Amino acid sequence: MIKDFDLGPILTGEYATLMLQGAELTLKLMLFAWLLAMSLAFLLVVVRLTGNKFAERLVAGYVAYHRNVPTLVQLMLWYFGVPTLLPESVQLWLANYSTEFIFAVIALGLCQAAYFCEDLRAGLRAIPDGQTEAARALGLGYVRSMRYVILPQGIRNSLPSLINHTVLLFKNTSLAMAIGVVELTYATREVENYTFRTFESYSVATVGYLVFSLLLMGIGALIARRFELARAR
Amino acid sequence: MLDVFSILHSNWELLLIGQYPNGPMGGLVNTLILSALALVIAFPLSILLAMARISPFRALRYPAFVWVYVLRGIPLLLVIFWTYFLVPVLIGHNISAFATMLCTLVIYQSAYLSEIVRGGIQALPHGQYEAARALGMGYWRAMGWVILPQALYNALPSMISQFVSIIKETTLGYIINMQELTFSANQVNNQLLTKPFQVYFILAVTYFCICYSLTRLAGAVEKRIERKRKGEHGGSAVAKAPVELASTDLSR
Numbered sequence: 001m002i003k004d005f006d007l008g009p010i011l012t013g014e015y016a017t018l019m020l021q022g023a024e025l026t027l028k029l030m031l032f033a034w035l036l037a038m039s040l041a042f043l044l045v046v047v048r049l050t051g052n053k054f055a056e057r058l059v060a061g062y063v064a065y066h067r068n069v070p071t072l073v074q075l076m077l078w079y080f081g082v083p084t085l086l087p088e089s090v091q092l093w094l095a096n097y098s099t100e101f102i103f104a105v106i107a108l109g110l111c112q113a114a115y116f117c118e119d120l121r122a123g124l125r126a127i128p129d130g131q132t133e134a135a136r137a138l139g140l141g142y143v144r145s146m147r148y149v150i151l152p153q154g155i156r157n158s159l160p161s162l163i164n165h166t167v168l169l170f171k172n173t174s175l176a177m178a179i180g181v182v183e184l185t186y187a188t189r190e191v192e193n194y195t196f197r198t199f200e201s202y203s204v205a206t207v208g209y210l211v212f213s214l215l216l217m218g219i220g221a222l223i224a225r226r227f228e229l230a231r232a233r
Numbered sequence: 234m235l236d237v238f239s240i241l242h243s244n245w246e247l248l249l250i251g252q253y254p255n256g257p258m259g260g261l262v263n264t265l266i267l268s269a270l271a272l273v274i275a276f277p278l279s280i281l282l283a284m285a286r287i288s289p290f291r292a293l294r295y296p297a298f299v300w301v302y303v304l305r306g307i308p309l310l311l312v313i314f315w316t317y318f319l320v321p322v323l324i325g326h327n328i329s330a331f332a333t334m335l336c337t338l339v340i341y342q343s344a345y346l347s348e349i350v351r352g353g354i355q356a357l358p359h360g361q362y363e364a365a366r367a368l369g370m371g372y373w374r375a376m377g378w379v380i381l382p383q384a385l386y387n388a389l390p391s392m393i394s395q396f397v398s399i400i401k402e403t404t405l406g407y408i409i410n411m412q413e414l415t416f417s418a419n420q421v422n423n424q425l426l427t428k429p430f431q432v433y434f435i436l437a438v439t440y441f442c443i444c445y446s447l448t449r450l451a452g453a454v455e456k457r458i459e460r461k462r463k464g465e466h467g468g469s470a471v472a473k474a475p476v477e478l479a480s481t482d483l484s485r
Contacts, residue, residue, distance in 0.1 A: 068444035069437045070401035073415060077437055080422070081430035167306075174308035178408055185310050198318050206307055206315075213306035 010200050015191045019201075022187025023208055029104055029173045029183055034166065036109030041116030048121060059117070066114035071107075072175050078107040079179040104176040108169065115165040123158025124150065156227050163220030167213050174209075184208060236431045244421045248435070251412045259412030261439065267331065267406070267413065268399045271338035276392075278339065279346030280385075284376065286351055297347070304344035309402055313337045317409060330411035338399060346395055353388035354380060387458060393451035397444045404440075414439065 009015060048059045066074070079100060083091055127150060135145035155162075177186035188205040192198050241248075251259020258266070285297035304312070316337045321327045328336075357380060365375035385392075407415040418436040422429055 064445055064448070065437075065441060068397065068401075068448055069440050070404040070415075072404040072407070073433065073437050073440060076415075077430070077433040081433040084428075084430050171308040174310045175405075177310070185308065185314075188311075189314075202311065202314055202318065206311055209308060209311060210303060210306040214302070217306075 005199060006197070007200050007204065009195055010191060010197060010204055015195060015201075018187050018191055019184070019204060019208075022182060022184040025101075025181065026170075026173050026183040026185075027212075029101070029108065029176060029181065030170050032105045033108040033112060033173070034169060036105060037112035037116050037169065040109065040113035041120055044113065044117040045120045045124065048117070049124070063114040063118055066111045067118075071111050071172050072178055074111050075104060075107045075175055075179055079103040100176070100180045104173075104179060104181050108172055108176070111172070112165065112169045115168070116162060119158040119161040119165060120154065122161070123156070124154035126157045127153050156231075159227065160220065160224055163216065163223075166220075167216050170213060170216065171209070236428055237435060240421065240425065240428065240431055241435060247421060248414065248417050248439070251417055257412050260417045261414045263331070263411075264400065264403050264413040265443075267334060267338070267403050267411075268396065270335055271342060271399050271403075272396050274335070275339045275342040275346055278343040279350055280381065282343055282347035283350035283354060286347065287354060301344045301347060304341055305348075309337070309341055309405055310408065312341050313405060313409060316340070330406065330409050333409060334403065334406040334411050338402060341402070342395065342399055345398070346392070349388050349391045349395060350384065352391070353384035356387060357383055389458065390451045390455035393447055393454065397447050397451075400444055400447075401440070 135149040365379040
């Protein structure tokens with residue numbers, strides 16, 4: 001196994017292209033899902049902060065559902081289940097396209113929004129009430145006190161967990177292979193099936209995932225340290 | 234949505250125990266067996282790993298560090314593929330899908346659990362360890378009698394949350410055709426063909442009920458521990474402490 005370890009066939013030619021395309025799709029999936037999750041999370045936090053009991057319950061339910069149901073099941077529900085609820089004409093129209101990427105983005109994004117929402121909320125809750133009061137006393141309105149005083153501190157507080165959950169999202173993109181998205185894990189499987197170079201192809205994929213995850217963690221640690229320094233000043 | 238009940242009525246056995254009396258155990262029961270076994274086996278490993286990560290010896294600290302960071306950096310699916318491929322090569326014969334999943338979850342969770350245990354140990358005041366050593370305990374006795382009982386107790390809520398993660402991760406067994414709840418649901422879906430939303434809805438609700446009650450349990454345990462800790466630092470406890478100390482001194 002180790003004796004004829006040869007990365008050559010995997011790092012050159014068509015298999016390399018397949019792997020690279022997979023990696024590209026993984027990153028795309030991650031980017032779109034992240035953007036969807038982040039914007040939705042901000043929306044959810046704002047709704048939760050309004051103090052309306054009903055809205056609060058709704059957001060809490062949303063978060064509880066997405067955190068307590070396996071991501072794979074959420075993906076399946078979206079990809080196999082939801083289209084059948086649509087009107088028949090829409091279903092027929094959808095059948096012309098490959099929808100797995102879109103549904104993967106939706107499922108992963110909605111799931112991750114729940115995590116991001118909790119991170120942001122925890123970050124905002126850690127800010128003493130005096131901060132809001134002081135901002136309002138200085139004559140800042142709601143929006144401006146949010147924009148200049150509360151949010152910067154809140155995001156700073158929640159940054160470590162936001163980064164952690166971004167890494168989680170990155171790793172979760174691999175689940176999209178179960179609904180047929182040809183991302184890095186799927187591509188690795190394909191290459192392995194064609195070449196029978198299991199050890200080599202898995203190694204390449206592992207290194208790929210690892211490098212990007214560690215990069216994210218490293219960036220997170222760097223930003224956290226800069227904020228620490230800023231606070232110490 | 235009434236379909237949900239008729240689907241449940243005709244397939245509950247498959248979803249609950251798979252084809253058990255006539256075939257391998259599967260369904261929800263297998264999911265729970267797998268998760269519980271994974272937690273029970275990964276737990277002692279994670280304690281050793283945590284101790285290695287904070288040990289003063291580099292030869293222990295570095296490998297543990299690499300182990301944890303590599304496993305935290307790659308998707309579980311890749312670990313499953315590695316186990317599926319490597320374990321038969323290493324031990325010389327094929328293993329079942331259940332054993333593959335169990336192996337994978339133990340390896341993967343040992344990294345995550347060890348971070349929780351490490352957090353619990355490091356959250357304790359250093360004086361605890363020093364006091365234990367000052368009382369004449371060695372490293373292992375101090376760990377076993379003083380540090381770990383407190384650290385693990387404080388880490389209990391996170392442990393329960395991690396058990397929820399394990400339950401959620403067992404769904405990936407479906408990809409290597411392991412008989413568990415998601416696999417059963419897919420079987421049901423393949424028989425019915427026309428009701429995927431209802432089938433996956435049942436699946437999601439089942440996981441939700443189990444995981445949500447465990448999450449609530451974790452929350453309740455956390456509150457309890459917090460209350461207890463506050464009680465310990467409260468006025469009455471502080472007032473009592475010197476008396477107790479004095480009495481033990483006298484009795485010696």
